[in-house]
Amino acid sequence: MSKTQIRSILKLIDSFGDEHVLRTTPGASILEIAVENSVEIHHSCGGMGSCGTCRIRLTAVCGSAPERSEIESEMAQDRGFEADERLSCQVIFPDEDVDWTAEALDREP
Numbered sequence: 001m002s003k004t005q006i007r008s009i010l011k012l013i014d015s016f017g018d019e020h021v022l023r024t025t026p027g028a029s030i031l032e033i034a035v036e037n038s039v040e041i042h043h044s045c046g047g048m049g050s051c052g053t054c055r056i057r058l059t060a061v062c063g064s065a066p067e068r069s070e071i072e073s074e075m076a077q078d079r080g081f082e083a084d085e086r087l088s089c090q091v092i093f094p095d096e097d098v099d100w101t102a103e104a105l106d107r108e109p
């Protein structure tokens, strides 16, 4: 029996304000999907969850967004993130279909 194929979509507005529609992979972070597709989101610490430059606003159009990791929760509390502000390096695509929209908040001037 074949495994059901996951067909998740990410609409991503990058650091320049350009919009991209990307296929995703379960287990990958939003930042990893962006980098794989050469879509610019700032990420000074390389995805370690320590710089905050990969901050996005995440809207779960279909499928719920995962809970914050411990490292993300600490930064969100320290910096006063709003409920839909997330670190793109810490948001991992689940093993189910989702349809998310994310907007980079660390924009080029």
Ligand code: FES
Binding pocket: 042, 043, 044, 045, 046, 047, 048, 049, 050, 051, 052, 053, 054, 055, 087, 088, 089, 090
């Ligand atoms: S890349 Fe530094 S916190 Fe995400």
